[in-house]
Structures are given as C-alpha cells and as structure tokens.
Amino acid sequence: MRxxxxxxxxxxxxxxxxxxxxxxxxxxEEKKKxxxxxxxxxxxxxxxLAKSRYVIIKMIKKGVLSATKDNQIPEVNVEKxxxxxxxx
Numbered sequence: 001m002r003x004x005x006x007x008x009x010x011x012x013x014x015x016x017x018x019x020x021x022x023x024x025x026x027x028x029e030e031k032k033k034x035x036x037x038x039x040x041x042x043x044x045x046x047x048x049l050a051k052s053r054y055v056i057i058k059m060i061k062k063g064v065l066s067a068t069k070d071n072q073i074p075e076v077n078v079e080k081x082x083x084x085x086x087x088x
Contacts, residue, residue, distance in 0.1 A: 027069070030068055030069060037074040037075065037076060038074070038075040039068065039072035039073065039074055039075070040072065040073050040074075040075055040078060041071075041072065041073075042056045042057060042060075042067075042071055042073070045065070045073050045078055048078060049078070049081075049082070056073075057071075060073070064081065065077055065078065065081060
C-alpha cells in the first residue's frame with residue numbers, strides 16, 4: 001500500500017535538524033566510549049591476523065569482532081580474539 005504524506009517545509013526542517021543532532025550526540029557518545037582504547041582499521045586487523053579484509057568484515061558482521069559504527073576495531077578486542085583462538 002502506498003501513502004502520500006504532505007508536510008510543511010518548516011516541519012521537515014525541524015525533523016531533519018533533530019535527526020542530525022541525535023546522530024551527532026550518538027557519535028560523540030561512541031567516541032567517548034572508545035577514547036581510552038587504541039582503535040585499528042579493518043586493514044590493520046587483517047594484517048595482524050593474516051586474514052583478508054573481506055574475512056575481517058564478515059567477522060564484524062557475525063559479531064566475532066566488535067567495531068565502532070565507522071568500522072574501527074578496538075585493539076583489546078583483537079587481542080581477546082587471538083587469546084581465544086590460541087587458547088592462551
């Protein structure tokens with residue numbers, strides 16, 4: 001079913017403004033959460049684990065490695081993965 005919604009330009013502007021401010025707030029909160037951690041790129045993790053970039057992306061999607069919204073991986077998570085794999 002299709003529906004056509006009409007909205008005043010001022011109201012649309014306010015919705016966009018609120019959504020943008022919320023996205024910025026969430027980004028800042030995530031930055032604070034990871035500010036004390038060293039973050040690695042997907043390529044750095046791929047090199048460290050001797051795996052392809054594609055494999056690292058799949059690991060993130062499956063939840064094997066956690067990453068920030070911009071796909072930065074905390075180094076502590078990589079070290080934890082290595083310990084788990086090697087049973088250290």
